[in-house]
Amino acid sequence: SSSDGSNRNNGDCGAMNDSERSHSSGEPKTSDEETLGDRLSALPDSLLLYILSLLSMKDVVKTSALSKKWQYLWTCVDNLIFINEDGTYHGFEKFISFVNNTLILCSCTKIK
Numbered sequence: 001s002s003s004d005g006s007n008r009n010n011g012d013c014g015a016m017n018d019s020e021r022s023h024s025s026g027e028p029k030t031s032d033e034e035t036l037g038d039r040l041s042a043l044p045d046s047l048l049l050y051i052l053s054l055l056s057m058k059d060v061v062k063t064s065a066l067s068k069k070w071q072y073l074w075t076c077v078d079n080l081i082f083i084n085e086d087g088t089y090h091g092f093e094k095f096i097s098f099v100n101n102t103l104i105l106c107s108c109t110k111i112k
Contacts, residue, residue, distance in 0.1 A: 053079035
């Protein structure tokens with residue numbers, strides 16, 4: 001928890017730190033790759049989690065496909081925004097299932 005009362009990730013969500021991250025192919029990066037590489041993933045996890053907290057959960061969960069770093073980062077988002085875009089009964093059932101599964105996988109101690 002921070003002094004403002006928010007519960008942003010303080011490193012206890014299982015998110016990897018910089019020393020635990022590796023190049024996805026397992027090969028060393030060249031200087032060009034380091035210069036032009038994934039700048040977004042280079043940001044601190046706390047900032048990435050803040051950015052993710054501004055998105056709908058549907059979009060947040062999609063980030064898990066980006067890379068190994070992003071695979072579980074979304075589970076640390078504490079500001080959950082669920083939007084049911086489908087007005088059908090079947091769509092509502094899928095939405096409820098999505099919400100339930102997301103809550104099961106969420107690793108935050110406090111959810112907003």
